[in-house]
Structures are given as structure tokens and as C-alpha cells.
């Protein structure tokens with residue numbers, strides 16, 4: 001399986017801020033990756049380095065096997081959709097499509113036109129006259145119709161209503177299944193994308209905290225709640241991801257599955273076991289008072 005992005009110890013510093021702090025991960029060809037994390041976690045900075053808009057302060061970053069910065073061959077395979085996209089004055093929706101045709105070698109004009117219809121975007125409307133949500137829809141149309149081998153969506157749906165967001169997920173999945181490519185999607189709407197993404201990269205304060213197949217996380221992460229001492233007795237060992245303490249009580253986030261004897265032991269110790277959603281997992285790992293189990297003692 002080919003690797004599209006390889007990061008080894010990649011860092012981006014702004015004076016005293018490490019926006020991205022020595023991260024190492026890889027992104028394989030043909031997968032939908034969710035880049036999750038709180039505000040200021042480093043998601044946009046990471047995407048800007050991958051797309052050659054920023055140079056790393058340290059480490060080694062390759063995209064399609066080469067460094068992306070000022071590398072036309074690499075950049076021609078990338079489409080980066082971000083909320084802050086600017087267009088020239090007087091640009092209409094049709095001009096944005098014209099640019100897509102020129103910029104992206106695999107551009108599909110028919111798909112773009114179908115998506116414009118789905119999202120109810122008029123070809124002749126000036127981009128500056130589009131509503132906030134309509135501008136987001138336009139970004140989504142470009143991102144999907146580009147069919148770029150590596151497509152990055154950085155929180156692509158500011159102002160988009162629930163119907164339009166669902167349309168985005170549906171169209172992305174449908175087109176991806178016919179034309180597999182690598183998609184990196186940053187979002188705060190974790191519940192909404194939890195069935196869509198195949199792999200989770202969770203970044204917090206510039207560091208990768210979770211780099212896991214979504215299937216491994218879906219339904220297999222459990223929350224164990226009860227007296228701290230009982231959780232200690234359960235000796236979860238390597239299963240335990242995080243623990244929060246609330247006086248004598250604690251809540252441990254646990255990577256399952258637990259076998260039947262572990263489950264019945266948890267019950268006999270008076271512990272409560274519930275399945276953890278991806279969103280709950282992300283919240284519990286990245287809450288500012290959450291501590292990794294190694295330091296939670």
C-alpha cells in the first residue's frame with residue numbers, strides 16, 4: 001500500500017509557540033482521514049505544511065515521496081479547500097469552475113455542474129454575493145470535482161446547514177467509492193463524520209494523541225466508571241487510554257474489546273461499562289484537565 005504523506009518529527013514553531021510539535025504519522029493512499037482536535041490544536045498549520053503553504057521548522061515531511069514546498073509536481077496532485085479561500089474581485093461561480101478546469105488535471109466538469117445543482121449554486125452569481133454557507137458549498141464542489149489524488153478539507157462547512165452537510169457526506173462517499181483517493185478532513189463535527197472517516201488522527205497542542213483506524217475505535221472503546229480503587233483492581237494495563245478522577249471516583253477510557261471474564265470482573269467490582277462514541281473519546285482525551293494514564297496517579 002502506497003503512502004501519500006509521511007511526517008517524521010515535523011515541527012512548526014512561531015516564536016515561543018509550537019503550533020505543531022514533532023509529529024510523526026503517515027497517510028496511506030486511498031483513505032478518508034479525519035484530522036480532529038480542539039481550536040488551536042495545530043490542524044490548519046499541519047495542512048498548510050502538507051500543501052506547501054508553510055515550511056516546517058524541523059523534521060521531515062514528504063508528500064507523494066517529495067517535499068511539497070514550491071514543488072509543482074506534488075502540488076498539482078493536491079486540492080486544499082479552506083474556509084478562508086479568497087477569489088479575485090468580480091469572480092463569479094462560473095469563473096471558479098473555469099479555474100478548477102485549469103488547475104486540476106483530473107477535474108470532472110460534469111460532476112462540478114451536478115454538484116452546483118445539488119447545492120443550488122447559480123453559475124452567474126458573484127462569489128462575493130454568495131452567502132457564508134453558499135461559499136462553503138462552492139469549496140466543497142471544487143474539492144470533490146477536482147478529484148485530486150490528495151484532497152484536504154479544512155473545516156469545509158462553516159455556515160452550512162444540516163441538509164447541505166449531509167449532502168457533502170453523501171456525495172463524498174459516492175464519488176470516493178467510484179474514484180478512490182486520499183482525503184484529509186479536519187472537523188469539529190465528530191459525531192457527524194464518525195461513520196465516514198476510515199482513520200483518525202487526533203492532534204492536541206501540536207502533538208498527535210491518537211493515530212488509529214476508525215473501525216478499531218468504533219464500538220470498541222469503553223468508559224469504565226466507578227471507585228478509583230475498583231478500577232485499579234481491574235488492572236486494565238495496556239487497555240487503558242485515559243483516566244479522569246473525580247474525588248474517590250474515576251472514569252477510565254479503555255480500548256476494548258474486553259473479554260467476558262474482564263467484563264464480569266468489572267461488574268463484580270461494581271463498575272459501570274458503557275460504549276464510548278468517537279466524540280466522547282476525543283472530548284475525554286483532549287479536555288484540558290484530562291491526563292494521560294501515566295501521569296494520572
Ligand SMILES: Nc1ncnc2c1ncn2[C@@H]1O[C@H](COP(=O)(O)OP(=O)(O)OP(=O)(O)O)[C@@H](O)[C@H]1O
Pocket residue numbers: 014017018019037038039040041042043044045046
Ligand atoms: N502565523 C501565526 N503566528 C503565530 N501563531 C500562530 C500562527 N498561526 C497559527 N498560530 C498558532 O498555532 C496554533 C495552532 O493553530 P492552528 O490554526 O493550526 O489550529 P487549528 O487546530 O487549525 O485550530 P481551529 O480548529 O481553531 O481552526 C495556535 O496556538 C495558533 O495561535
